[in-house]
Amino acid sequence: MRLKNDWINGFVDGEGCFYVGINNNDLMALKVQVLPEFAVVKHKRDVKVLYDLKDFFKCGLVKKNRDNRMCYVVRKLKDLFNIIIPFFEKCPLMTTKKSNFLRFRWIVKSMMIKKYHLKAEGLEKIISVKNKMNRGTIL
Amino acid sequence: MRLKNDWINGFVDGEGCFYVGINNNDLMALKVQVLPEFAVVKHKRDVKVLYDLKDFFKCGLVKKNRDNRMCYVVRKLKDLFNIIIPFFEKCPLMTTKKSNFLRFRWIVKSMMIKKYHLKAEGLEKIISVKNKMNRGTIL
Numbered sequence: 001m002r003l004k005n006d007w008i009n010g011f012v013d014g015e016g017c018f019y020v021g022i023n024n025n026d027l028m029a030l031k032v033q034v035l036p037e038f039a040v041v042k043h044k045r046d047v048k049v050l051y052d053l054k055d056f057f058k059c060g061l062v063k064k065n066r067d068n069r070m071c072y073v074v075r076k077l078k079d080l081f082n083i084i085i086p087f088f089e090k091c092p093l094m095t096t097k098k099s100n101f102l103r104f105r106w107i108v109k110s111m112m113i114k115k116y117h118l119k120a121e122g123l124e125k126i127i128s129v130k131n132k133m134n135r136g137t138i139l
Numbered sequence: 140m141r142l143k144n145d146w147i148n149g150f151v152d153g154e155g156c157f158y159v160g161i162n163n164n165d166l167m168a169l170k171v172q173v174l175p176e177f178a179v180v181k182h183k184r185d186v187k188v189l190y191d192l193k194d195f196f197k198c199g200l201v202k203k204n205r206d207n208r209m210c211y212v213v214r215k216l217k218d219l220f221n222i223i224i225p226f227f228e229k230c231p232l233m234t235t236k237k238s239n240f241l242r243f244r245w246i247v248k249s250m251m252i253k254k255y256h257l258k259a260e261g262l263e264k265i266i267s268v269k270n271k272m273n274r275g276t277i278l
Contacts, residue, residue: 006145007233013146013188014153046234049152094146095185 003056005091011049012088013095016040018104020130034117034126036108038084039073041065059083080108103133142195144230150188151227152234155179157243159269173256173265175247177223178212180204198222219247242272 021035038060042050050062050072060074074084085105093101107117107126116122156178164172177199181189189201189211199213213223224244232240246256246265255261 003233004145006143007149007152010146010149010151011153011233012149014150042234049234052233094142094150094191095181095188 003052005087008053008056008087009091009093012040013093013097015042016097017134018097018100020104020107020126020133022127022130029118030120030123032123034107034112034123035075036077036080036104036112037073037075038080038104039071041069041071044068044070046070057083057087077108077112081113085109100133103129142191144226147192147195147226148230148232151179152232152236154181155236156273157236157239159243159246159265159272161266161269168257169259169262171262173246173251173262174214175216175219175243175251176212176214177219177243178210180208180210183207183209185209196222196226216247216251220252224248239272242268 017039019037019039021033021037023033023035024031025033040050040053047062047070050070053072054060054062057074057079059076059079060072062070062072065071074080085108088101089105092098107129111117111122111126117126158176158178160172160174160176162172162174163170179189179192186201186209189209192211193199193201196213196218198215198218199211201209201211204210213219224247227240228244231237246268250256250261250265256265
């Protein structure tokens with residue numbers, strides 16, 4: 001079933017997550033990898049709605065999460081930049097999750113797309129902003 | 140801010156709950172009280188959106204829940220019957236939460252409004268249906 005923009009908005013205000021992982025990775029010049037992701041987790045009984053999200057955005061994948069949970073996740077930088085971020089710019093979130101989205105957007109659009117995460121100064125800025133995410137603070 | 144129908148739908152698909160409490164109450168003829176409620180729980184930082192829901196539906200109240208959580212809750216039978224149930228009939232939910240809603244609707248519309256919950260046979264039927272709710276089963 002084709003989802004509606006406002007339904008997705010409300011659902012993501014409830015269940016969605018904008019997350020930026022900072023992982024050690026010896027293959028990277030700075031030995032650190034920045035991994036932004038947009039994810040929606042639901043019990044496996046509601047996996048259909050996760051596939052509906054995948055169909056809607058035409059990117060990302062549905063995979064197992066822990067326990068009985070499934071996850072719709074978008075990790076490709078170009079998909080986050082071209083599809084996910086423009087959607088939530090056009091249809092702003094209503095809860096404080098919006099502040100996470102704005103930080104997430106800054107990391108992707110203002111830093112990673114310009115490859116600033118590959119430079120020490122840029123990486124430091126990203127880590128500083130990432131540390132303010134998903135803590136319930138409002139901007 | 141005036142919420143949109145589809146946003147509420149998505150948000151309730153994520154965060155909403157249709158619940159029927161069955162409590163002992165010596166004041167009732169059958170010593171049991173049936174307490175249906177529609178509730179949306181969020182962290183207190185998002186209390187604004189709960190007041191937006193209250194403004195939208197023009198019924199119910201916002202109150203403290205456990206820990207740092209707040210709750211928008213509608214318990215009055217006439218508000219559930221006249222406002223909440225018609226809204227979700229007009230804008231159907233997308234997740235398996237819909238099956239809870241349909242059971243909830245049956246208990247309110249087909250039983251309680253007709254006062255069948257005050258008769259032993261009706262109460263037994265309600266308890267049987269209530270026991271199938273919020274367990275993730277699909278109809």
